[in-house]
Amino acid sequence: MMTRGQGAAGAGAPASADVGPLPADHPRVQKRRIGVVLMNLGTPDATDYWSMRRYLSEFLSDKRVIDYPSWLWQPLLQLVILSRRPKSKGRDYETIWNRELNESPLKTVTRSQAEKLGARLAARDPRLVVDWAMRYGNPSIKSVLDRLVAQGCDRLLLMALYPQYAAPTTATAYDKAFDALKQMRWQPAVRTMGPYHDHPRYIGLLADSIRSHLAGLDWQPDRVVFSYHGMPKRLLLQGDPYHCHCQKTTRLVREALGWGPERIMVCFQSRFGSEEWLQPYLDETMKALPGKGIRKVAVISPAFATDCLETLEEIQGENRRLFLEAGGERFTYIPCLNDGDGHIAFLEDLALAELGGWV
Numbered sequence: 001m002m003t004r005g006q007g008a009a010g011a012g013a014p015a016s017a018d019v020g021p022l023p024a025d026h027p028r029v030q031k032r033r034i035g036v037v038l039m040n041l042g043t044p045d046a047t048d049y050w051s052m053r054r055y056l057s058e059f060l061s062d063k064r065v066i067d068y069p070s071w072l073w074q075p076l077l078q079l080v081i082l083s084r085r086p087k088s089k090g091r092d093y094e095t096i097w098n099r100e101l102n103e104s105p106l107k108t109v110t111r112s113q114a115e116k117l118g119a120r121l122a123a124r125d126p127r128l129v130v131d132w133a134m135r136y137g138n139p140s141i142k143s144v145l146d147r148l149v150a151q152g153c154d155r156l157l158l159m160a161l162y163p164q165y166a167a168p169t170t171a172t173a174y175d176k177a178f179d180a181l182k183q184m185r186w187q188p189a190v191r192t193m194g195p196y197h198d199h200p201r202y203i204g205l206l207a208d209s210i211r212s213h214l215a216g217l218d219w220q221p222d223r224v225v226f227s228y229h230g231m232p233k234r235l236l237l238q239g240d241p242y243h244c245h246c247q248k249t250t251r252l253v254r255e256a257l258g259w260g261p262e263r264i265m266v267c268f269q270s271r272f273g274s275e276e277w278l279q280p281y282l283d284e285t286m287k288a289l290p291g292k293g294i295r296k297v298a299v300i301s302p303a304f305a306t307d308c309l310e311t312l313e314e315i316q317g318e319n320r321r322l323f324l325e326a327g328g329e330r331f332t333y334i335p336c337l338n339d340g341d342g343h344i345a346f347l348e349d350l351a352l353a354e355l356g357g358w359v
Helices: 049-060 070-094 105-124 141-150 167-182 200-215 233-237 242-257 282-292 309-325 341-354
Strands: 033-043 128-137 153-160 189-192 223-229 264-269 296-300 330-334
Touching (some): 033 049, 033 141, 128 167, 141 153, 141 167, 153 167, 167 189, 200 330, 223 242, 223 309, 233 242, 282 296, 309 330
Parallel strands (some): 033 128, 153 189, 223 296
16 A cells, blocks of 8 residues: 555655655656644735635625525625725725735734634644634635645644634635545645634633733723624524534633623624624624713624634724724724734643644
8 A cells, every 4th residue: 555655756745755756857856844824814905996806706605604695695706795895894994904904904914813823833843833824814724734735744633723613704704615625636644723712721812811901901891792704694503513513602601711791792793695693793882882881892802813804893893982982982803813922832732632643
């Protein structure tokens, strides 16, 4: 039986250097490596109309995200929604764009996460190679998998950076990877990381981030709002565990802080379309809280491992404005874990757990 590295000349697959003597005309044989891929949601390449349209078309054409029949959805998407939405979303991205690197903050921070994790893992085992990919936009999942295989990776660990599992996030990221694998003549072995919504270290990091942020304020919030990305309610009724994962994350963090239920609340943001989504909605809650005497709030978004449009523009911008215009007095946003040392060390632990037997 041939292993990777023992195939015929010209097979075009990565190979191991420890296969013994080879014929003089044999192609260069690579050392066997193990690839680790951090996978995030995605980002447009720029904020102009056509860049935004390409990105939104890919995103909103994903059946995991919008599962309406194509004959009904695509004409509406291509002829109506994408004639207007790219301009408005492009303006939103403009408010948070990393102008120094000409890219979105999501791309900047995800790259940093991969570089820092790569340095830690390579120090443990030089065979480990870390890269990063976006489900929508660039770098595409296919391009990254092709690059890792070309570097000699015959085993891959895919790490979708979604603490709470949801089909429109976790599943679609792995779907896209499997689509790329289907096109490979010689596939690497593959593992996928599951959700970590209740991992003790993740819960501890969130609790620490809340404590640290609130300690730096000269005021204290009446409520800490846990805002999660929304999804249609019918997906919950069809068996998606996302809502349950969000509730469990919130409860565990509250318990880690030693708080009572009255100090926190859960909301869902970023709804799209006319059907009912998971409730309560963040924007409506922000408008209603001051009228209930809750005029100082802190918001955290544990569904995101990396700050992005939904946190930097939607929460810090839009929802802050809604709260203050409704009579709120103080509003603060608690950042994602991003590329902080504690988060990178935690991602290293997650990776090593999934790499058991390979490393």
